[in-house]
Amino acid sequence: MNGVERIVVVGASLAGLRAAETLRAQGYAGSLTVVGEEPHPPYDRPPLSKQVLLGRVHARDVGLPRRRAVEARWKLGVRADRVDPEERQVVLADGEHLPYDRLLIATGTRARPWPKPAQAALDGVLTLRTADDAARLTERLDAGPRRVLVIGAGFTGSEIASACRERGLEVTVAERGPVPLVGALGGALGAFAAAAQRAHGVDLRCGVTVTALRSENGRFTGADFSDGGRIDADVAVVALGAVRNTEWLEGSGLAAGPRGVACDAGCRAFTMYGIVTDDVFVAGDVARFPHPLFEYQMLSLEHWGNAVAQAEVAAHNMVSPAPRRRPHLTVPAFWSSQFGLNIKSVGVPTFSDQVVLAQGSLQEGRFVAVYGYRGRITAAVTVNRAKWLEHYQYLIETSAPFPPAPGAADRPAVPVTVPSDVPDPHLLSHGPTVALTGHLPDRHLTLVRHGRPGPPPPADEETPG
Amino acid sequence: MTPDTLLRRINDYTNRADPYPLYAELRENGVVRQDDGAYLVGTYYEIAALLHDPRVSSDQRSRKDPDPAFTQDGLTPAFIRLDDPEHDRLRRLAMRPFGPPHSPGRIDALHGDITRIAEELIDAFPDKGRIDLVDDFAYPLPITVISRLMGVPHEDVPRVRAWTNAVIAGFDPTPGQDPERRRQEARQARIAMGRYLGGLAEERRSHPTADLLSALANDDGPEGRLTPEELMSTAVLLLIAGHETTVNLITNGMLTLLRHPEALERLRADPGLMPGAVEELLRFEPPVQYLPQRSPLTDIEVAGVTVPRGAPLILVLAAGNRDPRRFEDPDRFDPLRKDNQHLGFGSGIHICYGAPLARIEAQIALNALLRRLDDARLAEDPPPYRRSPILRGPRHLPVERDATGTTG
Structure with missing residues (x-):
């Protein structure tokens, strides 16, 4: 062939x-x-941060x-x-x-490791990316730690926190950004996620960083925060993105x-x-x-x-x-389950300047939020209302105008369009799961090269940058 | 004839055995306004989009001229005829005892029961001569299954059948004798059925049992439970929808297979192919041919035509299922068809609640018939059809067997 x-x-x-x-x-x-x-x-x-941590499925059975x-x-x-x-x-x-x-x-x-290698190596400091990671974390949760610290409130961190609460474990979540999930969903929905975490008993601390992981005899014992706070905990999960x-x-x-x-x-x-x-x-x-x-x-x-x-x-x-040959044109889509919420997304929520609650209600925790960028629909996120997603996917595919045309039966009385409040990724403690990375096929990344030399560039060509 | 009479012609009983040429005419004409003001849609992508469009209502009260057959039927509307958020709340409460996430094992657990009932019905077939696959099999199987699942005692099944027939006749859109009387009878039947099921549920409040009615009466979710009125209309819906359509699926299925002997032999030799074959049957001869009760909540544009707010918007699922822009060689019955995302169960928030049950009932029923009726021929083709153009299927499906009897 x-x-x-x-x-x-x-x-x-x-x-x-x-x-x-x-x-x-x-x-x-x-x-x-x-x-x-x-x-x-x-x-x-996907099950590693959900069913596996809850003990419903073993990490080797996925x-x-x-x-x-x-x-x-x-x-x-x-x-x-x-x-x-x-x-x-x-x-x-x-x-x-x-x-x-x-x-x-x-x-x-x-998984992005904890930046301080000595602290990252402590007994009780874990990450979650692989099946082996999940098996280790599940074992720790089975042991009934007095408190779990989750560093980073992206999807993985939030799902881990959810599993801990479902198991009845005390959990503290530390997030450098203003609210959980802000890097993927923006500030408006992040505020909803924050409320959901707190309603489920998470000790959620936003706008703080972890300044130190404390230890005794090589065992993780707790953490200090940038706002002067400190906690004692037996397990720390570093969920700083990938x-x-x-x-x-x-x-x-x-x-x-x-x-x-x-x-x-x-x-x-x-x-x-x-x-x-x-x-x-x-x-x-x-x-x-x-x-x-x-x-x-x-x-x-x-x-x-x-x-x-x-x-x-x-x-x-x-x-x-x-x-x-075919192009890869699929509309991005993802899901997460946490704190009893089924969150699904189509499009790219971070490619937006505004967001509107198109259907349902935040109070009931069942809604469709639609994101727009310069007057056209670029994403939609459903919470416990996934069956509506296909409609909005169609609107995204056809570059339909934002806000979406009125008429939905369960539209809020007064739909309010608000800024989607997508932060600069640098403000987050975790990397975004969707990154818009500009138009250039390559930034100056390959110019900064360490160690092994690459193939010599042709003499008559300029190095891009 | 002009396209604005298509709905009348589809409803005309003389076209019941083969409405597909009319559906082709509908697709060719795009979105067609009927002479009575209804809009008919028969192309796949438009139907699929409308089924997911939050601006399309299922509530008769959204109509400019609500059909009294729906608005004055004696009970509060069931979730099939409501929009979100009410639809969402009621359907979720009804789903709690029926399927995932709260009751993931409920349908699978019925497998043995369904198989046993199917085998018993086949055991009772005469060894030779004529069998009516509707009265002797396709009807008693699903009504027995749904009655057990709901908790309706076996001896009450004939009453359920009589009420169901009256209710269905009430929204029969074909012109017939005295529609007002039919509507009254339907209303009374629905009320009687609601009271009956409500009574059974009430008994279970003090004496819980393992059935669905008991769960609906007793389960306390985070949102509480159904009110007695909601329980009555939900139970009536589940009981009627839980067997009426399955009868047609099984009967249309056997009719189609008997018309396609090669496919039938293939499936008989490999029962593992039956799940795919049932999906193809749902595409090829769907038990619900069209959805009569939608209407837009605002003026909406469908394929270049503006459908005004409150107009009847009729989605002809069976036409979409044969749309050549979506399905290759759509008039061919191909039990091995891939990429078969048919509209047989609808789509979107109102997608068939009972689909998982209908699927396994049809799979079990058809596999049992193929295995044990190896000598049956169609005695009449086409068979006599039921009146309804919506719930379309044979009223009788007589088959002849001349040989020695059942095998296996």
Whole structure:
């Protein structure tokens, strides 16, 4: 098929698995190697901060269902060390060289660690990203800690806090921003989330940072806050967002950096010069891609649905001739469950300047909030009203005017449009799960390079910046 | 004939056996205003959008000219005829004892019961000669299942049947004898049925049982429970909708399979294909052909046509299900069809409450019939149909068997 006989997929989570399945579904019969740093076969992450922490499902029982046989060589428990685009091979940490005709980068993200390594290493200080993390955290919660400290009130932190309260555990949440979820949903809905947390007995502290994690004999015992407050706790969960796994691409010449690996709408990676490659593809949390609904800004999405959709497009395009390639145009969508609330979103709430409560009521905790940017609808978030989402997705897809046309039966008497109050991501203690990262395929990221030198730039070209 | 008479022609009983050419005409004409002021929509994407549009009401009181068959039917409106937030509250209260998240195992637990009832009904078939798959099977199966689930004693099932028939006849849109009398009878039947079910629920307040009525009467969620009036209309809705449509699904299913012997053999050889086949039946011959009671709460534009506030807006699901812009080769029955997001259960907030039950009932029923009736032929094609163009299905489905009898 187009001379493609060897495909390497680096990343053995949701995007890697779905890509491998799609390659086979497309009739690709050549060799297929899937490399994963974790020793486990692909598993599902959303339950790790929900059902697993509640003890309803064990962390080892969240394997992803297979859509079809993949017939791949699985290299699990091994890191990919680097990629050599000229020789077209991936070099693994165990020394093996994997030559490829097509490479898919699906290395995703990892939990951002606590910035002070000595405190991060304390017994009782955890992060939550992997199944092993979830097993460790669940074990700690089973032990009945007197108090749990959650640092960061993004989705993961909030879901952990919710699970703690559902288990009857005391929990303190520390958030540098003004309200929980502000980085994903803006201040207006964040205020609603704050009220929900407090109503469920969370000791929520916003506008503060954790200045120190205290310890005794290597055991975490409590924390100090920037406002002078302090608590005693037995467990601290660092929920400061994610770090994209791109370090291994340093020196590859690809447009890879802290914001992800830039690619075009067809999932083809860009080089550091903004030139699109034809043999290296990107999918999932690690990808940055342009989206026409959001002014072609590059988006980084940490969304389950995006990983699936983008992996399918990438896989299709990897084995298709140019005229048959498809764009990745899916409208971003995500969900969360916490404090008895089913929160769902379509579009990009942070790509907004205003928000209006279009249906339902905040008091009842059942509503649809619609976001607009310069007079058109760019996102909608439902709380316990997910069945309305499809309507708003249609409005987003068709760039319908904001605010939405009146007439809904359960529209508030006086719909009030307010600023969506989306903060600068720097104000948050956690990284945003959706990042609008501008128009350039590569910022000056590749200019700042440490250690291993990359391929020498052509002498007659200027370095972009 | 002009497109503004399409609804009358769809309702005309002589078109009951094959309304699909009319649906094709509807799709070709886009959104069509009928001579009585109703607007008819038959294209997939427009129907899907309207089913999700919060500006579209299911409440008759949103109409300019409300249909008294709905507004004066003797009970408070059930959630199927209400808008949010009332619809949302009542439906959630009704869902608590029926499905996830509070009762995830309720439907699965019925599997054995449904199978047993189906097998017993087939055991009672005569070894040869004529069987009416409606009266001998497709009717008694779902009404027995829903009665048990709700907690209606077996000996009362004939009363339930009589009330149901009267209620259904009350909103039959076909011209017929004395609609006012039919409406009165429907009203009385609905009240009688509501009182009956309310009485059963009342008994359970002091003596809780494992059935749905007991749960509806006793469960205290965070929002409290249904009022006695709400319980009556909810129970009437669940009981009627819980079997009327399933009869048609099973009967339309067997009729379609008997008309497609290759598909039938394929399914007989591999019962694991039945869940997909039932979805295709829901697309190909949906038990509810159109939704008659919507109307816009404000002027809305549908495919370039402005439908005025308060006008009857009729969504012809069965036409959308055969829309060639959505389904490849839509008039072909293909039990292996992929990407089959049909409108057979509607969509949006009013999506069929009982769909999980209807699905497993139809799957079990059809697999049992295929396994045990290996020699049946259609005795009449087309069979005689029920009156209703909305709840469309055969009134009788006579099949002949000439050989030695049941197998398996």
